[in-house]
Amino acid sequence: MGSLVIKNLNVSIENQQILTGVNLEIPQGEVHAIMGPNATGKSTLAYTLMGHPKYTITEGQILLDGKDIIGLSPEERSLAGIFLAFQYPVAIPGVTVANFLRTAMNAHRKAKNPEDKGIPILEFRKQLIEKMNLLEMDPAMAGRYLNDGFSGGEKKRVEILQMAMLEPRIAILDETDSGLDIDALRIVSEGINTLKNNNLGILVITHYQRMLNYLKPDMVHVMADGKILMSGGPDLALRLENEGYEWIKSSEIA
Ligand code: ADP
Ligand code: MG
Secondary structure (H helix, E strand, C coil), rough: CEEEEEEEEEEECCCEEEEEEEEEECCCEEEEEEEECCCCCCCHHHHHHHCCEEEEEEEEEEEEECCCCCCCCCCHHHCCEEEEEEECCCEEEEEEEEHHHHHHHHHHHHHCCCCCCCCCHHHHHHHHHHHHHHCCCCHHHHHCCECCCCHHHHHHHHHHHHHHHHHHCEEEEEEECCCCCHHHHHHHHHHHHHHHCCCCEEEEECCCCHHHHHCCCCCEEEEEEEEEEEEECCCCHHHHHHHHHHHHHHHHHC
């Protein structure tokens, strides 16, 4: 079974150090949650894992199945099976949701098999409808321009739809729950749960216990000041929701 292993990751943005030695291991088949105060580097970690050029790795390793992926472009990382659901998905006016997804799927197919002629349109439609039903999305959304004028909740659903179509090995969900009402949160969470299998490892970044009630993480990690301060079981998320983060910082000093 593969895994994503993060070793002593140090990351800076414009010469300002944000991550200061992050260690984390996400095996395929497990759900890991990261919680933590605002501006502690959670999104920085997500972007760095995906290879965003703005984030400079000054030290450390990111290993997928034991191989360092730091030299790979975001596209190459996607083809290797890493997926990031953005905290703030961007709009692409002029490109429909369906076209975007088909292009992404075809790139993945071609990377696996250079002879591939692309997914047949009927097969694509069948999969798309099936996955949109799963997420209780209006099929008409497939014909709209990507995220253009979408509500916060619609954008998050499209992110998960993309994940459902691409079937990654490691999915990073950056505050996918924020902006979702209670019903949408349940639908999206249940959608993610049906995608869970032994080949998918999930790293979910969240502020709230609620999504974790559905996703049932194997481990919860607390990030503060650019590093993981504490790791534990699902109970840790409950304690954080009740007591906040201060006790963790003081227990570190003690
Ligand atoms: P979190 O997701 O935990 O709220 P972020 O990773 O978004 O935190 O941000 C961590 C710190 O890095 C913050 O102080 C933020 O202002 C800074 N930061 C993040 N992205 C950028 C950027 N592109 N340019 C400059 N500073 C950034
Ligand atoms: Mg963030």
